[in-house]
Amino acid sequence: DAGVIQSPRHEVTEMGQEVTLRCKPISGHDYLFWYRQTMMRGLELLIYFNNNVPIDDSGMPEDRFSAKMPNASFSTLKIQPSEPRDSAVYFCASSAVGGSYEQYFGPGTRLTVT
C-alpha cells in the first residue's frame, strides 16, 4: 500500500480565498483523522471520521472549516475564507480497529495564507 496520500503538498494562497486539502486513507482503515500542526500549539486534532461518518468535530476552530468524507477512500478539509492564522501543516491520518491503534500519517500539506 502507498500509505496515506495527501494533496497538495504545499499550498500558498491569499487571505479570503477558499482552500481545499485532500486525503486518501489506507485501504481498509475505518478511521480518518485531520490534524493541524503549528510550532505554538503542536499537533491538534480537528475532526475524525469512523466509517465515513464524522464522529467528533470539536477541534474544528470555527465555521470557516469544514470536512467531508464522501466515501471510504477520500476526504477533504476545506477552509473558506482562509486567514493568515490558518497557516500551518495539515496532516491526515488513518487507522484500523483493534491492534495497536496506531495511526498512519500522511506527508502533510503545508498551507501558507498571505
Place this chain on the structure above:
Amino acid sequence: SQKIEQNSEALNIQEGKTATLTCNYTNYSPAYLQWYRQDPGRGPVFLLLIRENEKEKRKERLKVTFDTTLKQSLFHITASQPADSATYLCARKTTGGGNKLTFGTGTQLKVEL
C-alpha cells in the same frame, strides 16, 4: 481536561548513550499511551504503544514505561545513534470510543557524534 506534557527543551546526547524522554499526563490514566517519531517535513510515525496495565514495553533499542502513580511515561533509546535524531511525540487515548488521541508538543532529540 486531558492534558499531556513533554519537555519542550531539546535533548542533546552523545552517540552510544541512552536517551530518556519524559511524558506527563494529568487527571485519570489513559487506557494507553503511544509514542511517535517525527522527522522534519514528514508526518509522525508510530513506534510503540503501552497499555495502562503494562509497566514496560520493549522493541529493539526502544523501551517505554508507564507509571500510573507518577502519571508519567518514559521513553528510552539505548545505544543511541545520530539517525535517532528526530522529534518524539507522546500521545494519550482520550475518553470514549474510537482511536482519538491527544498529542504532546514533542521533544526534539539530537544525537551527536
